[in-house]
Amino acid sequence: MIDRQPRCFVVAMIALVVWGALVGGCASGRASPRPKPDMFGPQHPPVQMQLNIGMPFDTDGNGFPDTVQAVAYMFPDSNLSKLPVRVEGSFEFVMFKTNGELMANWVFPPEQVKATGRLLPAGPGYPMFLRLAQGMDVMVPTNMEVRAEFTSEAGQKIRGMGGTVRWGG
Numbered sequence: 001m002i003d004r005q006p007r008c009f010v011v012a013m014i015a016l017v018v019w020g021a022l023v024g025g026c027a028s029g030r031a032s033p034r035p036k037p038d039m040f041g042p043q044h045p046p047v048q049m050q051l052n053i054g055m056p057f058d059t060d061g062n063g064f065p066d067t068v069q070a071v072a073y074m075f076p077d078s079n080l081s082k083l084p085v086r087v088e089g090s091f092e093f094v095m096f097k098t099n100g101e102l103m104a105n106w107v108f109p110p111e112q113v114k115a116t117g118r119l120l121p122a123g124p125g126y127p128m129f130l131r132l133a134q135g136m137d138v139m140v141p142t143n144m145e146v147r148a149e150f151t152s153e154a155g156q157k158i159r160g161m162g163g164t165v166r167w168g169g
Contacts, residue, residue, distance in 0.1 A: 049159065051146070143167075
């Protein structure tokens with residue numbers, strides 16, 4: 001007597017593969033490629049900044065956070081576009097203690113800003129890492145405010161507030 005069970009299994013698997021190919025659909029012709037967004041193409045001039053500040057983290061292994069990522073998005077007049085635009089210029093970030101004392105500042109020149117520009121899910125953005133100088137990270141838990149100012153190549157200044165970040169251990 002011949003065992004028919006393995007042959008039935010093979011036939012069932014072939015039928016399943018054929019059915020999957022038919023149900024999956026077939027493409028005919030060529031799909032037209034989507035145009036890539038050009039973050040360095042012509043844009044409207046920026047008039048406002050959205051500054052997002054992440055959670056600080058420890059990069060030197062001493063147990064105290066010393067670095068935070070800031071992402072700046074620059075926006076034109078909302079009547080022209082609601083999407084962020086690419087920019088050419090420099091960023092300066094400052095961090096203040098709650099009593100108004102300046103804790104740190106960072107300057108990103110135009111060539112560095114251009115190199116950090118990325119096409120992010122929200123559109124063109126500028127992610128930058130703000131790192132405290134060696135030893136400045138050792139502190140009791142302290143809230144600090146991060147702000148930024150963008151200066152275009154034409155000299156236009158745009159300010160953004162990122163919010164409060166908790167430092168220390």
